[in-house]
Amino acid sequence: MGTRRTTLPGVGTQYDVTTRAGRHLSVVVHQDGRRFLGFYGAEDPDSCQVSIPLEGDEAAVLARLLDPTPLEAVHTEGIGLVTEQIPVNSRSPYAGRLLGDTRARTRTGASIVAVMRRTSAHPSPGPDFRLAIGDTLVVVGTREGVDALAAIVAGE
Structure with missing residues (x-):
């Protein structure tokens, strides 16, 4: 499994995860606290297929799960x-x-x-x-x- 952290100037930080099966997802944490969970296709790891916004409490629950x-x-x-x-x-x-x-x-x-x-x-x-x-x-x-x-x- 691979992980990568990227600073997004003026936006926040993006955390990318590639699973052992080759699936790619990311979490973007904006400077104002908003979070987005993104899922990418196996055939095009740079194309976000779905982006799900999460409120702070939703992100905390997901993290605990x-x-x-x-x-x-x-x-x-x-x-x-x-x-x-x-x-x-x-x-x-x-x-x-x-x-x-x-x-x-x-x-x-x-x-x-x-x-x-x-x-x-x-x-x-x-x-x-x-x-x-x-x-x-x-x-x-x-x-x-x-x-x-x-x-x-x-x-x-």
């Missing part, structure tokens, strides 16, 4: 707890609001143990921590509690 290590490390079999990362997207009723407004622990029994932000991590955030679009909540609880918290954050 592609990396099996966090998924394997997340489940704590035998003790009844799971750890998951829950994105705060633009449709969340809690984007821009205080963490305490979620009443997460009271409503679900699950705990938000950290908030990952684009440029930093915030371990053990207090109720006065203000959530932002693109944040990722690191949550620990029972399967039911974590699922309930994910639904609350998603506004379901």
Whole structure:
């Protein structure tokens, strides 16, 4: 498998991946944070067949799905707890609001143990921590509690 990083002046950075099977895909990360996933034909590796724009939270979910290590490390079999990362997207009723407004622990029994932000991590955030679009909540609880918290954050 081959990878290549190319700086695109005035645009951002392009990351190209060629699989062992010879398939070519790229991720373009724009300076403003937009991301595009591009797929190329085997017969013409320079011709992009499909380009899919991804919002920040969508890119984060895709990255977690592609990396099996966090998924394997997340489940704590035998003790009844799971750890998951829950994105705060633009449709969340809690984007821009205080963490305490979620009443997460009271409503679900699950705990938000950290908030990952684009440029930093915030371990053990207090109720006065203000959530932002693109944040990722690191949550620990029972399967039911974590699922309930994910639904609350998603506004379901």
